Amino acid sequence: MTIQSAFAGVTAAIRHLYDAREAANIGHLLMEHITGLGKLDRIVHKDGDLTPAQENLYQQALADLLAHKPIQHITGKSWFYGLELQVSDQVLIPRPETEELVEWILKDHPSQPAWRLLDIGTGSGCIPIALKKHWPAADVWAMDVSPGAVSLATRNASAQHTPIRFVTQDVLSADASQVLPSLNIVISNPPYIPEQERAEMQPLVTEFEPSLALFVPDKDPLLFYRRIAQLAQEKLEPGGKLYFEIHESFGKAVIDLLEKEKFREVALRQDMFGKDRMIKAVKK
Template structure:
């Protein structure tokens, strides 16, 4: 049966509330096939079905003929409508995985990316055999970075700041759910008077806004249309805005031997390195992510 006929047939099933787990999965992939390639559509369908049923992929295979309840049918319909609007699946389910942790996410925070896990791994590697470190994350969003650091370095004292109260609510909720102690602070990293109140740290990290407004045209709508612009974009005429302010902050707040870590726009690697060197950071290292793109920078303060 051709795909359009399959979708019509399954739509009738949905209307009649007799969808099974298997037919619901097929219905999801069929309705989003023009928006995503086959593999991504299947992955999204698995995420939605696990969210709806609470069952693992294996359990759903075993129980593929189980009929969805009326409530599950209604939630499926809402999920499909959101997917067709190109809303990210993580916002539909309200959760995203990062560093082995299931995090709550909503439209107040960015969806955590796998590349950011590499930044965390770099810091954890550098922190090996060091104890009672003081760590700070700037622009924490969902809290993914400081929570991952606290998970990997349980004796570290971890703090995080964000200008968004909505983001801090999400981060604090995640910390509570995961039973990880992180000190979340409402603060604007661009306000010199506010950041002056911060203590000193051994490591500072930030994944700040770094996409210029002109780059928005080349981005997928499901990113810029739903994720918070406050956490994404910088002016075209000042792409280094946050890197500059955070570099100056870190220079005054890092203890001797401390280090500053950034996630960066792949097009700005050399510029960020030059900026950090200009402000006195040493052994500044530009590192590529798993895809070979310039994605992370580290600079050190001399002892």
């Protein structure tokens, strides 16, 4: 099997699962993972044969893709804000919408402040690592309830040379804030998908990404926003900022919650797809 025929084979095989552009992107990621060659080198060597070991990897990966396994879990890595990060089934795969949240935060503070900030529900560590890269003087903290997520995020931070203070803690617990210092910024992309929406979601999400990081009870979808807002009121300095990624249907509800919790200057922002996706609020 040549490099070119392998690429053509995988893109054709998964075409019923993805549109043509995404199938091609997945094919390129897979072939780079298997061969170690970039796109241009694969074009030059397109008629070269895969080794037996590479062909075995290819066949296993193709079976995984057809079983809806995300390409990021096959390669073990994902890109976020220009950074290559390890991912696994212990964490959410970083999304472009979350990159937009990071972009908003960085544009709000172009002077690279030496502040203390906290990311709650850090997963792969993508948010705090990206911010630490741009604000090297910042004292960056990150919290997650999952030991597996904290372990992976710690490895990512080490690989990116971004010292971050990781805390394994459930933000819903009454003592979650005890180990934290006073803060200037709190950020969170918490679980926000109601359980009733699970059946409508793609298998590559529901079967391979951690439910703990995705779903909330139908009867209390703002559970994490409420608790994090309370923690932020406790720990933020006056004028400190709270940034959330949100469910597109809960923009007004989260605004109302934050105003009830005595935040000011609450602002809602849409993502690249025109969906309500991010909120910023300021502590009085």
